[in-house]
Amino acid sequence: MSREAFWNVDFIDELKLRFALGTAGGRPNFHAQYETYGNTPAPYGRVRWSTRLNLANRRLRPEFTREAEAGVDLVVGDKLALDLTYAWRTTDDQLLRVPQPAFLVFPWQWRNAGEVESRTWEATIRYAMIETRDKSVGFRLTWDRTRQVVSRLDVPAFRHGPFFVSEGRSVGEVWGTAFATDCADLAPVGVTDCGSFQVNDDGLLVATGPGNDFTEGFARRLWGTAVAVTDAIGDTLTYRWGLPIAVRDRSPACIARDPGKREDCSLTGFLPLGNTTPDFNASFATNLRYKSLTFSSLLEASVGHSIYNRMARSGQ
Structure with missing residues (x-):
């Protein structure tokens, strides 16, 4: 636009609008069309037994992606x-490894099982502080943010390791058992008296009983005992002394389907813990040049994502 005859903004040297539209396909893995097996090794290199892994699917189609970009x-x-x-971007016929019913014997199968929508913002700022024949100093700041959602799922929602794949949910969500960190986390099950609970030095809420401290488990021989708490309607809830307490809440997937009927969603201990997709990525780069000598530096940050520690979760 800055090269057009009507342009008369002197301090803007260049203004360019751009738009691109493209399509791409992703072919399934060659082995996905066949039944696959795995071998469980035994000592000294012998094979103990063979296990079934993936059910064959010869009807697989390539996934198809349409992407548009404006800037x-x-x-x-x-x-x-x-x-x-x-x-x-929209990817249709998304290739997913989905679980199979037990009577099929094979636990998994590759299928064209849905659609994923993606939205991305990117911004870059460059500043040339010095620019001469013998020397230059420049800075570059970049930022980007991506959101991906399963817009359609042609199979029932399923788990894959710590991940949960469900229509309407974000890609990369980590689900599992959440542990209470505050007495308010127990409100869905009717706990209103917080005098029997304390937050331990790991930041987790534990049951200690009235008058006890979470550090007195050995001194008062409290490990292995139980703490009884009365809920809001008079029922008795029992917790193991000193151990983390799993949070139970209304099903998030159920609420997402029908937000107006929250109370109709049953309590569940299977809850979202985080997302492996960062809130945003950012970087800052510098470039200094003096004649034939160049110095460059780069700082990168990925902010707001979750990292799943399988060993720590198993230890709890």
Whole structure:
């Protein structure tokens, strides 16, 4: 636009609008069309037994992706440049490894099982502080954010390790047992008296009983005992002394389907713990040049994502 005859903004050296549209396909793995087996090794290299892994599927089709991208490039005063991009993408016939009913013997099968929608924002700021023949100093700041959602799922919702795949939920969500960190986490099961609970030095809520401290398990021989608590309607709830307490809440998947009927969703201990997709990524780069000598540095950050520690979860 800055090269057109009607352009008369002197301090903007360049303004460019851009748009791109593209499609791509992703072929399934060659072995996904066949039944696959695994061998369980025994000592000295012998094979103990063979286990079934994946059910054959010769009707697999390539997944198909449509992507559109719009953006603007701006240069101000020959020193400051701004690039802003928004991209949206839809992948249909998404290839997923889905669990199978027990009577089929094979636990998994690769299938074209749904659709995933993705939205991405990207921004880049570049500043050329010094630019001469013998030397230059420049800085670059980048930022991006991506959100992916399973917009359609052609099979029942399922778990794959710590991940939960369900229609309407974000890609990369980690689900499992959440442990209480505050007495308010026990409100869904009717606990209102917090005098029998304390937060231990790991930040987890544990049952200690009235007058006890979570550090007195050995001194008062409290390990292995139980703590009885009366809930809001007079029923007795029993907790093991000093151990983390699993949170039970209304089913998030049920609430997502029908937010207006929260009370109709049964209590569950299977809850979202986090997401492996970061809230945003950012980086800062510098480039210094003096004649033939160049110095570059780069700082990168990924903020807001969750890392699943399988060993720590098993230990709890």
